[in-house]
Amino acid sequence: MLTTDRLNMIDEFGNRRMIIPAEVKGRYRQWKTKIHFVLLLIFLLLPWVQIDGTQAVLLDIPNRHFELFGYVFLSHDSPLLFFLLISFAMAIMLVTALWGRVWCGWACPQTVFIDSVYRKIEYWIEGSYIKRRRLHDGPLTSEKFIKQTLKWMAFAAVSSVFAHSFAAYFTGSRKLIEMMQTNPGENWTYFAMISFFTGLLLFNFGWFREQFCIIMCPYGRFQGVLMDNQTYNVTYDVSRGEPRKGISESGGKKGDCVSCNRCVQVCPTGIDIRNGLQMECIGCTACMDACDEIMMKVKKPEGLISYRPALESKKVNWFRPRVAAYFIILIFSLGGFAYGVNSHRSFSAIFLKTAEEPFQITPDGRVLNHLKVNLHNQAKKDLRLRISVNEKEKFLLTQAGEAHTVEAGKTSLVHLFVGFEKNRLTSNGTVKVQFIIEELNSHEIQKYETQLIGPLSTP
Ligand code: SF4
Ligand code: SF4
Numbered sequence: 001m002l003t004t005d006r007l008n009m010i011d012e013f014g015n016r017r018m019i020i021p022a023e024v025k026g027r028y029r030q031w032k033t034k035i036h037f038v039l040l041l042i043f044l045l046l047p048w049v050q051i052d053g054t055q056a057v058l059l060d061i062p063n064r065h066f067e068l069f070g071y072v073f074l075s076h077d078s079p080l081l082f083f084l085l086i087s088f089a090m091a092i093m094l095v096t097a098l099w100g101r102v103w104c105g106w107a108c109p110q111t112v113f114i115d116s117v118y119r120k121i122e123y124w125i126e127g128s129y130i131k132r133r134r135l136h137d138g139p140l141t142s143e144k145f146i147k148q149t150l151k152w153m154a155f156a157a158v159s160s161v162f163a164h165s166f167a168a169y170f171t172g173s174r175k176l177i178e179m180m181q182t183n184p185g186e187n188w189t190y191f192a193m194i195s196f197f198t199g200l201l202l203f204n205f206g207w208f209r210e211q212f213c214i215i216m217c218p219y220g221r222f223q224g225v226l227m228d229n230q231t232y233n234v235t236y237d238v239s240r241g242e243p244r245k246g247i248s249e250s251g252g253k254k255g256d257c258v259s260c261n262r263c264v265q266v267c268p269t270g271i272d273i274r275n276g277l278q279m280e281c282i283g284c285t286a287c288m289d290a291c292d293e294i295m296m297k298v299k300k301p302e303g304l305i306s307y308r309p310a311l312e313s314k315k316v317n318w319f320r321p322r323v324a325a326y327f328i329i330l331i332f333s334l335g336g337f338a339y340g341v342n343s344h345r346s347f348s349a350i351f352l353k354t355a356e357e358p359f360q361i362t363p364d365g366r367v368l369n370h371l372k373v374n375l376h377n378q379a380k381k382d383l384r385l386r387i388s389v390n391e392k393e394k395f396l397l398t399q400a401g402e403a404h405t406v407e408a409g410k411t412s413l414v415h416l417f418v419g420f421e422k423n424r425l426t427s428n429g430t431v432k433v434q435f436i437i438e439e440l441n442s443h444e445i446q447k448y449e450t451q452l453i454g455p456l457s458t459p
Helices: 027-048 075-099 102-106 109-126 129-137 142-171 173-180 184-208 210-216 218-226 286-297 321-342
Strands: 057-060 065-068 071-074 232-236 305-309 347-353 359-361 367-377 383-389 396-398 404-406 411-420 430-439 445-453
Touching: 027 057, 027 102, 027 109, 027 142, 027 173, 027 286, 057 142, 071 075, 075 102, 075 218, 075 232, 075 321, 102 109, 102 218, 109 129, 109 142, 109 184, 129 142, 142 173, 142 184, 173 184, 184 210, 210 218, 286 305, 347 430, 347 445, 367 383, 367 404, 367 445, 383 396, 383 411, 404 411, 411 430
Parallel strands: none
Antiparallel strands: 057 065, 065 071, 232 305, 347 367, 359 367, 367 411, 383 404, 383 430, 396 411, 430 445
16 A cells, blocks of 8 residues: 555565566657667777777776776866766756756666666566566465576676676776686785675665665755756646546546556556655656556546646746756856866876985085976877976986886876076075976977075075
8 A cells, every 4th residue: 555654665564665666668668768778888888999099988096097088187187077077967957957857767877777677687587567576475486486596697697797897997998808817816806896896786776776766865865956846847737637536526527547556556666646746756757658558548638647847837937047057057067177178288297306305515516406207198198208497508407318208198207306506596595497398299398397495595
């Protein structure tokens, strides 16, 4: 029995009520099947796609090395990551303000994996929802044992594939292949990580399911504040549907709802949308397809449950303040990201003074500074970088070799020794120097100014 006093996934004793939704056919289901297929394909293929020698998407967090569609980003590019995250958050907020939980119902990994992979496997092995419910509620027979064993084995197999794909985003697909060919003991951290992900996916998509959306998902919790009465949501048309069949009303008016309960049977979170918009509704559209099918059978117009705003009397204002605010922030954050990507340089350098001995005085009375330079290659190919100093007549630069080769995506440490006359120092014992770094193939030039130090002059 359904109630609005407690979550529908919990029975009167506080135990979980396993929700086994009925299969549904319809135009939204067809669209979702196609979209889920494309999304799954993107998820599985992206780590294996190479663009210009880099992985399409690589998030190597321990080494702070990120590859995104042909661009390489290192740790100091974190502002770009900030813009990217803000853009993603704003896009979700904007979409939620306009069309409610359309992300949850159509593109969230939780929905895509459960709906289009795990429930499909369940259907192939255990049969229709009526058979599955019977099997779930029935005693442990040999048939139940065999079917459930097969199902969990299939779940484990696909979870392992998804966990490997997921890991490839972080370890790199090439490295993952190498590690898969070696003894797990040689790469036990990755082996443990993939085993953990496999277990987590198995637990979440195989058993935990809708509980994640209802209890744990932070987005599900605050979606209410992102929406207003002009937001399109999956909504039951009360004025048309009520009084539903079985409920009489004075005046003899009869609504279109035939009380078939199909909309409840197909709901993956077990709610009755006729009770109004509820936190548990993930906007999956299953009830819309189910009700449309019934309406066609009883020869009534479709759309008793449909996407519509709560406020129906007025025309929807698409540029209301909250939508405009999300849109403007989204445009700014995307602009910031685009600017950052556009002005992305192929290398960068950080100049540091050695901590041990900041300066020395040479036998001929000159001051000598020892600098350490971290050269970051942010390009996809090896770079040859030549460091020189501006005002060569004032500063004598000594370093190992003419140019420094830095491998693609790597950082090299270079030691520099800069000598200069003591009288160049200002009264506080410092002097500014400008270094010029040139990439010898592309001739990209960058200039860095730093401060050299020496003894304080005695009055
Ligand atoms: S599927 Fe439609 S007709 Fe059937 S109970 Fe739900 S709202 Fe009423
Ligand atoms: S009420 Fe409808 S749209 Fe919402 S979760 Fe249930 S079936 Fe999906």
